[in-house]
Amino acid sequence: MKEVKLFLGPQHPGMHGNYSVHMYVDGDMINKARPTPGFLHRGFEKVMERRLWMGNLALIPRICVVEPDINEMVYAMGIEALSGIEVPERAHWIRMMVLELGRLAIHMMGLGGIGGPTGMYTATYWGIAQRDLILDLFEKLTGARIYHMYIVPGGVRKDLPENFLEDVLKVVDDLEKKLPEFEQLILKHPIIHARIKDNIMLPAEVVWELGVTGIGMRSATGVQNDLRKVKPYARYDQVEFDVPTGTYSDGLSRMNIKYAEMFQSIRIIRQIIEKMPKSGPVRAKMSTGSALRWTVPAGMVYTAVESSRGEYGYFIVSDGGEYPYRIAVRGASFAQGLLGIEKYLPGHRIDDASLWMDTMGVCSPEIDR
Amino acid sequence: MDNKIKSMFSPIRAWKYLMRTPVTIAKKDIFVNPREASERYRGFHQNDMTKCIGCGTCSEICPTAAINLVPVEGIVHEDGKLDERPAFDYGRCSFCGLCVDICTSDSLNMSKEYLHLSIDADSFYFMPDSSGIHKTSAKVGYTRDEISELLDLVRQEMQHEDESRRSSFIEIVKGYAALDAKNEAARCVACGICTNTCPANMHIPEYIRAVFDEDLKEGIRQIYKTNPLANVCGRICTHKCETVCAIGHRGEPVAIRWLKRYIVDNADATDYNDAAQESVTAPVNGKVAVVGSGPAGLSCAYYLRTLGYEVVVFESQALPGGVIRYGGPQYRLPEESVLKDIGVIENAGVTFKCSTKVGVDITLDELRDSFDAVFLGTGFSLSRPLKIPGYDHEDVQYAIPFLAQTRDYIREIGPMPDVAEKVTVIGGGNVAFDVARTLIRLQEIKYGKSFVQMASLEDSEHLPADLEELEEGLEEGLHGYFAYGPMAVKVEDGKIKGLEVKKVLSIFDEEGRFNPSYDEHDVKLLESSQVYMAIGQMPEYAYFNDEMRDELLTKRGQIAVTDGGQVESYPWLFAGGDIVRGPDIINGVATGHDSAKAIDNYLQSKK
Ligand code: SF4
Ligand code: SF4
Numbered sequence: 001m002k003e004v005k006l007f008l009g010p011q012h013p014g015m016h017g018n019y020s021v022h023m024y025v026d027g028d029m030i031n032k033a034r035p036t037p038g039f040l041h042r043g044f045e046k047v048m049e050r051r052l053w054m055g056n057l058a059l060i061p062r063i064c065v066v067e068p069d070i071n072e073m074v075y076a077m078g079i080e081a082l083s084g085i086e087v088p089e090r091a092h093w094i095r096m097m098v099l100e101l102g103r104l105a106i107h108m109m110g111l112g113g114i115g116g117p118t119g120m121y122t123a124t125y126w127g128i129a130q131r132d133l134i135l136d137l138f139e140k141l142t143g144a145r146i147y148h149m150y151i152v153p154g155g156v157r158k159d160l161p162e163n164f165l166e167d168v169l170k171v172v173d174d175l176e177k178k179l180p181e182f183e184q185l186i187l188k189h190p191i192i193h194a195r196i197k198d199n200i201m202l203p204a205e206v207v208w209e210l211g212v213t214g215i216g217m218r219s220a221t222g223v224q225n226d227l228r229k230v231k232p233y234a235r236y237d238q239v240e241f242d243v244p245t246g247t248y249s250d251g252l253s254r255m256n257i258k259y260a261e262m263f264q265s266i267r268i269i270r271q272i273i274e275k276m277p278k279s280g281p282v283r284a285k286m287s288t289g290s291a292l293r294w295t296v297p298a299g300m301v302y303t304a305v306e307s308s309r310g311e312y313g314y315f316i317v318s319d320g321g322e323y324p325y326r327i328a329v330r331g332a333s334f335a336q337g338l339l340g341i342e343k344y345l346p347g348h349r350i351d352d353a354s355l356w357m358d359t360m361g362v363c364s365p366e367i368d369r
Numbered sequence: 370m371d372n373k374i375k376s377m378f379s380p381i382r383a384w385k386y387l388m389r390t391p392v393t394i395a396k397k398d399i400f401v402n403p404r405e406a407s408e409r410y411r412g413f414h415q416n417d418m419t420k421c422i423g424c425g426t427c428s429e430i431c432p433t434a435a436i437n438l439v440p441v442e443g444i445v446h447e448d449g450k451l452d453e454r455p456a457f458d459y460g461r462c463s464f465c466g467l468c469v470d471i472c473t474s475d476s477l478n479m480s481k482e483y484l485h486l487s488i489d490a491d492s493f494y495f496m497p498d499s500s501g502i503h504k505t506s507a508k509v510g511y512t513r514d515e516i517s518e519l520l521d522l523v524r525q526e527m528q529h530e531d532e533s534r535r536s537s538f539i540e541i542v543k544g545y546a547a548l549d550a551k552n553e554a555a556r557c558v559a560c561g562i563c564t565n566t567c568p569a570n571m572h573i574p575e576y577i578r579a580v581f582d583e584d585l586k587e588g589i590r591q592i593y594k595t596n597p598l599a600n601v602c603g604r605i606c607t608h609k610c611e612t613v614c615a616i617g618h619r620g621e622p623v624a625i626r627w628l629k630r631y632i633v634d635n636a637d638a639t640d641y642n643d644a645a646q647e648s649v650t651a652p653v654n655g656k657v658a659v660v661g662s663g664p665a666g667l668s669c670a671y672y673l674r675t676l677g678y679e680v681v682v683f684e685s686q687a688l689p690g691g692v693i694r695y696g697g698p699q700y701r702l703p704e705e706s707v708l709k710d711i712g713v714i715e716n717a718g719v720t721f722k723c724s725t726k727v728g729v730d731i732t733l734d735e736l737r738d739s740f741d742a743v744f745l746g747t748g749f750s751l752s753r754p755l756k757i758p759g760y761d762h763e764d765v766q767y768a769i770p771f772l773a774q775t776r777d778y779i780r781e782i783g784p785m786p787d788v789a790e791k792v793t794v795i796g797g798g799n800v801a802f803d804v805a806r807t808l809i810r811l812q813e814i815k816y817g818k819s820f821v822q823m824a825s826l827e828d829s830e831h832l833p834a835d836l837e838e839l840e841e842g843l844e845e846g847l848h849g850y851f852a853y854g855p856m857a858v859k860v861e862d863g864k865i866k867g868l869e870v871k872k873v874l875s876i877f878d879e880e881g882r883f884n885p886s887y888d889e890h891d892v893k894l895l896e897s898s899q900v901y902m903a904i905g906q907m908p909e910y911a912y913f914n915d916e917m918r919d920e921l922l923t924k925r926g927q928i929a930v931t932d933g934g935q936v937e938s939y940p941w942l943f944a945g946g947d948i949v950r951g952p953d954i955i956n957g958v959a960t961g962h963d964s965a966k967a968i969d970n971y972l973q974s975k976k
Contacts, residue, residue, distance in 0.1 A: 157517045
């Protein structure tokens with residue numbers, strides 16, 4: 001029997017392929033897999049040390065392209081913790097709304113994205129189109145569709161535009177109405193079903209072994225480990241939502257949880273609209289002087305939020321100066337994306353490799369930062 | 370599986386999507402009928418070139434180094450602006466909009482334009498004006514608001530002595546504490562417009578940076594590169610720098626003068642001396658005489674010492690310092706500050722010969738013969754009289770001798786000036802306020818109350834004096850008659866009864882000449898038994914012989930000089946300060962420094 005070496009990627013900036021996996025295959029069975037990061041490496045962490053605290057705002061959302069806001073949030077939370085800044089009440093609620101809209105957007109993309117490796121492109125088009133309506137909201141709120149640069153240390157960059165909450169409601173109502181269609185189209189689709197049901201397993205032992213968090217962990221272990229619940233930030237302690245879990249983690253069950261989470265996000269957004277202060281300040285000043293001279297008191301801090309893929313954290317060290325001394329990013333998919341591929345992709349078929357990455361939630365930029 | 374059964378109908382279910390409005394835009398519409406971006410859209414930049422001051426702050430904040438400041442054709446130099454304007458490289462820009470949030474002049478915005486296709490890469494690098502990238506007056510998108518603001522527009526508050534100050538000569542402004550100073554320094558964007566405008570081109574952003582870095586030794590070092598009178602200028606400079614400060618376009622300018630004062634007041638004494646004497650060298654290059662020890666003379670003397678010259682300063686008064694010793698009142702400029710500045714210059718090895726009046730005790734020719742060069746910094750030492758009826762009465766007093774006498778009184782080496790209970794001051798400049806506010810203090814000390822009136826041609830909005838002088842003067846109880854022109858000193862039985870004033874309608878005539886017109890029906894008598902004239906000063910040239918006087922003096926009584934203060938027909942003679950540029954301390958410092966360099970050039974070229 002002859003072993004052939006196949007390359008999955010790198011070819012696509014932004015999707016799984018910008019991260020190369022070298023697969024040693026026998027027939028269509030993967031015998032050995034070597035994740036090869038580095039193609040995307042933009043030295044984010046190092047570059048941040050040479051940028052003003054505020055300047056990094058332009059950089060951090062790029063660490064995870066499809067879910068940029070979590071970066072802004074952990075970064076802001078870190079600086080706020082070190083500086084002892086009191087974030088205005090209204091800003092907490094706005095931030096939470098941005099984060100949940102972001103979660104909806106990336107879940108929508110994840111749901112649709114499964115169409116790619118399964119050859120069901122309708123799913124992808126639909127998913128992306130629906131996500132675009134959320135991006136419209138972001139454009140209105142922040143001035144940009146993808147790199148919002150909106151959550152800033154101390155609060156948010158601007159107050160809500162006129163009628164924004166109505167617009168949000170319209171979009172989430174519409175989404176909620178259409179979600180069952182997506183369920184039909186994607187989660188219940190026989191082809192997709194056949195490909196991911198009872199396949200691409202993530203047993204609980206592996207979760208503990210690799211340190212998988214997020215949906216991966218919750219779907220396999222039944223543990224309700226969602227940072228929004230267990231270590232609430234913003235005002236997550238003041239909204240009601242459920243954390244869907246499971247004890248049998250195959251590709252399908254993880255997709256199902258993603259689907260269920262979207263309803264929870266919509267539920268949270270509705271509560272935000274209802275409960276948030278109707279007016280008031282939205283930004284506290286991060287430091288004195290002009291932004292060219294903003295500093296953060298010396299110290300170190302680790303802050304984390306629940307991203308769509310699990311615990312997403314920044315370890316920030318400041319020496320008291322105008323630039324961060326060191327920032328390390330904990331990409332949520334580091335565990336499954338690097339070790340996981342090497343150890344647990346073997347035994348799957350070539351066709352399943354990208355499905356594996358999709359349903360495990362692997363975002364290469366956050367590994368390759 | 371029921372899934373499979375359901376899926377039989379799946380194709381039909383898809384039909385209903387035919388009825389839905391598409392969320393996509395048809396290709397044919399992309400260019401002809403493009404979707405309009407949102408109100409806050411961060412598209413290409415727009416810059417209002419008439420507003421932009423070229424400060425480069427946008428470029429400083431830009432995290433991608435996408436902004437370069439480049440020369441622009443057709444932009445003529447204006448004071449308070451730099452000559453270059455920002456060009457944007459969209460090969461680098463990340464469309465973060467931080468540049469918009471920090472733009473000092475409010476000139477920079479982003480447009481709703483987001484589409485630009487070109488095979489010419491250079492077209493992605495351009496200097497935006499208000500017409501956008503396609504020169505089609507694009508709609509404005511992202512703009513700054515007070516929430517996204519990245520400047521700090523509000524000054525750190527300065528503590529002042531309260532009203533009770535008016536019965537003493539205690540310094541009014543208390544100076545910044547360390548944290549206030551650091552916070553104030555943090556407001557600076559280091560654009561350097563101030564440096565360009567400062568007559569002495571002081572290294573302002575650099576010394577403000579030193580305050581921010583808590584490195585006061587570096588601050589002293591930067592200050593002494595261009596100004597050896599930092600204690601004085603940190604208090605009473607006319608701070609033209611603050612007038613042009615970039616932050617002043619939308620907020621309160623950085624308190625540059627107080628930051629300078631903070632450095633000199635708070636630097637460690639040893640650090641101070643080390644930094645100030647760092648570039649002073651042994652006297653090996655020659656000998657220079659400096660006439661007059663005011664700001665120009667002191668500055669010239671100090672920098673000549675750093676260039677390796679032996680310097681002797683001749684001063685007619687008993688103490689060195691000129692206007693800073695005998696002019697500005699103690700409540701603005703305490704004696705210690707003057708002593709500190711002069712002390713540094715003495716330590717640098719400058720010799721002072723006081724009570725020696727050139728032209729009386731020693732002639733200019735003698736100086737020429739025994740020195741390699743002579744610098745004149747004799748200043749405006751005479752008060753200008755206003756020849757209205759009654760001006761020659763003995764109780765009409767003049768600003769310069771009065772202020773000098775007061776300073777000697779406070780130095781406890783002279784008697785208290787003879788101040789009446791009710792007085793009137795003529796003038797509206799800083800010196801007039803110095804006189805009026807000094808009078809208030811002397812009256813409070815002598816009588817326990819004060820009554821000082823001030824009459825000026827200009828109304829309170831156009832006074833030549835600084836705004837703070839007016840505010841503080843009024844706070845101290847000054848009675849202002851602004852836009853009232855002095856007509857006559859009324860004398861009765863040999864005693865002054867008061868000053869007659871008339872309401873001013875306009876100061877200049879239609880051709881812009883000085884020619885005040887008055888409202889004949891609005892005449893007042895400002896009752897007082899003394900009148901103080903503070904309408905201006907003039908130079909005294911007793912040391913020139915007739916020939917020199919004819920040759921050198923211009924119409925306005927100033928000396929005509931070439932660059933560096935050199936007198937053309939007498940190459941060994943240099944001049945600076947008031948007699949070249951008119952009265953202003955920082956001009957004195959600047960011209961003194963320039964002359965030191967010019968003297969060095971002249972003497973080196975003679976070798
Ligand atoms: S938008 Fe951001 S990246 Fe672009 S020029 Fe302005 S500051 Fe630089
Ligand atoms: S910050 Fe504003 S004023 Fe300054 S150079 Fe940039 S565009 Fe011009």
